[in-house]
Amino acid sequence: MSISAAEKAELALTQEQLECVRRVLRDVVPGHRAWAFGSRVINAPEARTRLKPHSDLDLALEGQALKPQQWYVLREAFSESDLPMRVDVVDAMDLQVGWNIRAWPL
Numbered sequence: 001m002s003i004s005a006a007e008k009a010e011l012a013l014t015q016e017q018l019e020c021v022r023r024v025l026r027d028v029v030p031g032h033r034a035w036a037f038g039s040r041v042i043n044a045p046e047a048r049t050r051l052k053p054h055s056d057l058d059l060a061l062e063g064q065a066l067k068p069q070q071w072y073v074l075r076e077a078f079s080e081s082d083l084p085m086r087v088d089v090v091d092a093m094d095l096q097v098g099w100n101i102r103a104w105p106l
Contacts, residue, residue: 009043011036011104012051017083021057022106024077029070032063035092035103043102056085060092060103 011018013036025034038058039050066074071089078087 009041009102009104012040012042012048012055013057018106020081020083021059021087024074024081025059025106028074028077029061029063029066032061034106035060035062036106037103041102041104054085057083057087059087059089059106060095061089062092065091065093 013021021034021036025032036057036059039052039055040057042048042051074089078089081087
């Protein structure tokens with residue numbers, strides 16, 4: 001699996017939402033690199049049609065493996081945040097080998 005920054009892409013979040021995501025990541029998993037991927041990473045005009053108002057935000061984390069308690073705290077922090085969408089977080093190492101994921105660095 002390889003993650004690469006999507007060239008000329010945009011992340012379909014408001015500035016306020018992006019700051020909230022960054023704050024949660026900074027507070028709960030400092031030292032980890034995070035990437036947004038999936039339908040909220042818009043890298044072509046036709047990709048915008050995949051985005052629905054209820055589309056979740058998919059994040060991949062790179063760094064030291066999290067303990068179960070850390071995963072719980074991270075999920076709770078996103079659940080209790082002001083974000084209007086669900087946030088799904090995965091360990092980047094768990095993404096399928098061979099995938100070439102275009103992502104937006106956080």
